[in-house]
Amino acid sequence: MEKISRRRFLQISAATFGAATAATHLNVPFAVAATAKGGGADVKTVPTFCEICFWKCSGIAYVRDGKPWKIEGNPLDPLSQGRLCPRGTGGIGAYYDPDRLRAPLIRVGERGKDEWKKVTWDEALQYVADKMKKIKAEHGPESMAMFKHGTGARFIEHTLRAYGAINMAAPSFAQCRGPREVGFTLTYGEGISTPERTDIENARCLVFIGSHLGENMHNSQVQELANAVGKGATIITVDPRFSTVAGKSKYWLPIKPATDIALLLAWMNVIVTEGLYDKAFVEKYGHGFDRFAQALKDRTPEWAYPETGIDPDTIRATAREMARYRPATLIHPGRRSVWNGDDTQRSRAIALLNALMGNWGRKGGLYVPASMEVPGYPMPKYPKSTRGKADNPGKKYPFAEEVISTGVRAATISGKPYPIKGWMVVGTNLIQALPNRKETIEAINQLDLLVVVDTVPSEIAGWADVVLPESIYLERYDELMVETFRRPFISLRQPVVESPHDQKPGWWIGKKLAEKLGLAEYYPWKDIEEYLNARLVKAGLSLAELKQKGVVLGPQQPIYVEDGAEISFDTPSGKVEFWSQRLADAGFDPVPKYTPPDPNPPGAFRLITGRAPVHTFSRTQSNPLLIAAMPENEVWVNVQVAAKLGIKGGDYVKLKNQDGVVSNRVRVKATQRIHPGCVYMVHGFGTESRMWKSAYRRGASTAQLLTRYKTDPLMGGTSIHSNFVTLEKDA
Numbered sequence: 001m002e003k004i005s006r007r008r009f010l011q012i013s014a015a016t017f018g019a020a021t022a023a024t025h026l027n028v029p030f031a032v033a034a035t036a037k038g039g040g041a042d043v044k045t046v047p048t049f050c051e052i053c054f055w056k057c058s059g060i061a062y063v064r065d066g067k068p069w070k071i072e073g074n075p076l077d078p079l080s081q082g083r084l085c086p087r088g089t090g091g092i093g094a095y096y097d098p099d100r101l102r103a104p105l106i107r108v109g110e111r112g113k114d115e116w117k118k119v120t121w122d123e124a125l126q127y128v129a130d131k132m133k134k135i136k137a138e139h140g141p142e143s144m145a146m147f148k149h150g151t152g153a154r155f156i157e158h159t160l161r162a163y164g165a166i167n168m169a170a171p172s173f174a175q176c177r178g179p180r181e182v183g184f185t186l187t188y189g190e191g192i193s194t195p196e197r198t199d200i201e202n203a204r205c206l207v208f209i210g211s212h213l214g215e216n217m218h219n220s221q222v223q224e225l226a227n228a229v230g231k232g233a234t235i236i237t238v239d240p241r242f243s244t245v246a247g248k249s250k251y252w253l254p255i256k257p258a259t260d261i262a263l264l265l266a267w268m269n270v271i272v273t274e275g276l277y278d279k280a281f282v283e284k285y286g287h288g289f290d291r292f293a294q295a296l297k298d299r300t301p302e303w304a305y306p307e308t309g310i311d312p313d314t315i316r317a318t319a320r321e322m323a324r325y326r327p328a329t330l331i332h333p334g335r336r337s338v339w340n341g342d343d344t345q346r347s348r349a350i351a352l353l354n355a356l357m358g359n360w361g362r363k364g365g366l367y368v369p370a371s372m373e374v375p376g377y378p379m380p381k382y383p384k385s386t387r388g389k390a391d392n393p394g395k396k397y398p399f400a401e402e403v404i405s406t407g408v409r410a411a412t413i414s415g416k417p418y419p420i421k422g423w424m425v426v427g428t429n430l431i432q433a434l435p436n437r438k439e440t441i442e443a444i445n446q447l448d449l450l451v452v453v454d455t456v457p458s459e460i461a462g463w464a465d466v467v468l469p470e471s472i473y474l475e476r477y478d479e480l481m482v483e484t485f486r487r488p489f490i491s492l493r494q495p496v497v498e499s500p501h502d503q504k505p506g507w508w509i510g511k512k513l514a515e516k517l518g519l520a521e522y523y524p525w526k527d528i529e530e531y532l533n534a535r536l537v538k539a540g541l542s543l544a545e546l547k548q549k550g551v552v553l554g555p556q557q558p559i560y561v562e563d564g565a566e567i568s569f570d571t572p573s574g575k576v577e578f579w580s581q582r583l584a585d586a587g588f589d590p591v592p593k594y595t596p597p598d599p600n601p602p603g604a605f606r607l608i609t610g611r612a613p614v615h616t617f618s619r620t621q622s623n624p625l626l627i628a629a630m631p632e633n634e635v636w637v638n639v640q641v642a643a644k645l646g647i648k649g650g651d652y653v654k655l656k657n658q659d660g661v662v663s664n665r666v667r668v669k670a671t672q673r674i675h676p677g678c679v680y681m682v683h684g685f686g687t688e689s690r691m692w693k694s695a696y697r698r699g700a701s702t703a704q705l706l707t708r709y710k711t712d713p714l715m716g717g718t719s720i721h722s723n724f725v726t727l728e729k730d731a
Ligand SMILES: Nc1nc2c(c(=O)[nH]1)N[C@H]1C(S)=C(S)[C@@H](COP(=O)(O)OP(=O)(O)OC[C@H]3O[C@@H](n4cnc5c(=O)[nH]c(N)nc54)[C@H](O)[C@@H]3O)O[C@H]1N2
Pocket: 053, 087, 176, 177, 209, 210, 211, 212, 213, 215, 216, 217, 218, 238, 239, 240, 241, 243, 255, 256, 257, 258, 259, 260, 334, 335, 336, 337, 339, 608, 609, 610, 611, 612, 613, 614, 615, 616, 617, 680, 721
């Protein structure tokens, strides 16, 4: 393995722009793929899209003497606009990761004990297929479940659906954006989707209530935020922590954690009672506004003050500031909306505050996204199941619109409504992603088969029966990327280099597994290139063109009402539901209500979490370029609190939660920048997987301390901010 130090990486980044041969493509945007000589080396450029997170920016990878050298944004790409985020730039490090899985593994010892034998792909897939056939024969195909995140899961999921599986869950619903999608759908009849339909760039007033752009590095949004700041937009940030975006704000509201609904209700109270809302919008499109206004009557800033710690004058001033710029005022809907278990109602309050601004479909608000039409490949139909999904029996969570990952886990533990005996896990590290590890391990112990498809020996891989090493994104084709955004576009992931060992792409794994299961008819194409080309030809394009450019734009469509975008609301009333009959019928509050959070136990702090600009959860923990930039996380502690505890910045502590779970040691950041009632850590660190050598026990894990969680009664989302910790100095 070639070793790259951070210093060398930075030198490379600085030197590249001067390399004339490499840079010419910037002026010739229709030929981004090229080969040339640069500084005595063979340099080839290959466009492809990133997988260091799920934003999927397109970049141009440079290959020098057959090795990945660097990657830059593809200027044709509306997501990256020619610039990647720091994680995307460091994505090259995934190729050089010393801990990469190199060959398929089958467990020989006890589960979780790291005793493995290296096997061939044929042996590994035969083993998986035999076990899957047995599960199907004994329990039915529904007893094989899947957990997934990311593009590589596409074809493995296809094989599982062909086999008859129906329980496919992504933690990115119940542990991430689920409450937001459901809260907005209940209000507007549709969600915010990915990439978010937020017109940050054109907003004149931006409100961040818990979302922390600048640390949350979703590339397009960070660039848009910088432009909005440059144009003088007013920024209001509500966060118990002085986040990066708080530093760009006119107002920082250091809210007491878990009291956001009180603030949102008070803001709406001011806007309604002072008549500051968009009356024309509400009259034309609003449903149940009078009952909504009635429900808010007593939710004054004076009422919210003792709950939130935000003084009434600030609440009024910020409410008026929002109203002043409407409809170009955007209350960012956030993304990881699972905080306290009442999150769908909080998200609905955010949806309603946006509605008062009349910003739906408006410039600087929530635009109407556009996408390309790319027909699918004709394929045999999947078998129909007569059994319902296992995650949400009796529709206990009536508004869950996707499979609840923790629901599949619960069904695996209980065997109800029917046994779940196999898990196929692709691109998600369930030990870090799901709350309460004990339950995850209890479920794993019920399984006859646990297959993990990963690129590194993550924690979940350590629990597997079979580990399948996937090629990293720079080494493979994947499904085409067709998403909704400001501008319709399509982008291609293609191999930049070959896999260094015996890793294989997801499409190959899916196809070979289907063959072993007797499901070859679900792969009527010879190889992935044939599949991709067939789809592209139907859209009037070709694989050759995409390979060359990486990204093709579709015709501009109107995304604002001003320019002729259509707006309609797919709700029961056909309008924006200020008052929701659906919620009332299901026994929930038709207008969001506030319930005070559980008080901190004496001497304990609420543990809250978020993102660091140079890491993506646990997926970058052994990327040598990114760990050089940030080797471990820190725990943020209010400086006065630290002084009282006799702790200084730079000290190492261990966190102990209310159930006695103790974390790895973690360094203290003593700062004014955090509310005294909570401590903050970036999520993803502190892995317990010994095989994952360069990640092992660096920093502390928020997930390990997440033993208690509340489940959102509307959609089954699980709260992430509901644990309390004390701090103990590490000897
Ligand atoms: N660099 C980087 N960027 C990422 C990711 C990554 O791993 N790395 N992951 C991506 C993904 S999948 C997601 S879902 C998003 C998540 O990113 P966002 O949706 O932007 O943020 P959250 O993680 O929900 O919220 C974290 C913020 O909420 C604050 N907070 C905590 N408790 C409270 C509270 O009670 N009230 C308020 N008002 N604020 C509170 C925290 O201090 C922190 O600043 O980030 C995405 N972007």
